[in-house]
Amino acid sequence: MPRISKKVCLLGDFAVGKTSLVRRFVYNAFEDKYLATIGVKVSRKTVVLPVRDGLVELALLLWDLAGSEEFSAMRASYLRGAAGAILVCDVTRPDTLAGLTAYVDDMRRVAPNAHFVVAVNKIDLPDARLPYAEVDAFAASLHTSCYLTSAKTGDQVEETFRHLGRLLVAGD
Numbered sequence: 001m002p003r004i005s006k007k008v009c010l011l012g013d014f015a016v017g018k019t020s021l022v023r024r025f026v027y028n029a030f031e032d033k034y035l036a037t038i039g040v041k042v043s044r045k046t047v048v049l050p051v052r053d054g055l056v057e058l059a060l061l062l063w064d065l066a067g068s069e070e071f072s073a074m075r076a077s078y079l080r081g082a083a084g085a086i087l088v089c090d091v092t093r094p095d096t097l098a099g100l101t102a103y104v105d106d107m108r109r110v111a112p113n114a115h116f117v118v119a120v121n122k123i124d125l126p127d128a129r130l131p132y133a134e135v136d137a138f139a140a141s142l143h144t145s146c147y148l149t150s151a152k153t154g155d156q157v158e159e160t161f162r163h164l165g166r167l168l169v170a171g172d
Contacts, residue, residue: 001048005059006168007081008161011103012088013096014066017121020151021088022064025161030152040065040078049165058165076110083168084115086160089135091120091128091148097138104142115167116144119160124150 010018019041023029026045041064048055065078085107089096100118107114118139120130132148139146144167147160 001055001057003057006083007061009063009065009082009085011085013099016088016090016096017151018064018088022062024151024154024157047165049169051169056169058169079107079110082111082114084164086117086119088119088121091122091130092125094130116142117164118146119149121149123148124152
């Protein structure tokens with residue numbers, strides 16, 4: 001079985017749940033307390049995905065980038081070499097969707113052929129205020145899919161990462 005390794009960045013504002021999504025995907029775990037990511041944290045998970053002529057083993061190198069403005073100057077160096085990104089917004093904070101445009105622009109400057117998937121996180125919370133029509137329109141503008149995720153319950157987390165993985169191996 002062929003083996004491929006791809007760098008994927010998780011992008012979004014602070015406290016949208018990027019670290020929690022990675023933790024759920026890689027370790028199937030969730031931690032309630034918030035710990036801000038400083039700079040970048042790298043994790044790895046290997047998945048087996050279908051391709052045209054069989055299966056491929058894809059090692060995802062997951063770069064969880066800090067969502068703070070103070071790190072935006074360093075973001076370009078973190079994005080270099082990335083094949084794709086999961087764009088994460090918080091369903092309880094509509095402004096986090098609008099903030100994703102800057103992350104897309106940064107990524108396209110450094111990695112113009114990168115693939116994207118949108119994750120609307122924290123759907124387990126009752127105070128959802130983000131209009132899903134806006135999310136769908138944003139995802140459509142990127143020609144990609146959107147997933148309603150919960151790092152806490154695990155809803156759609158695996159599907160989000162696997163969908164991006166399929167996009168990444170489709171071109172190889």
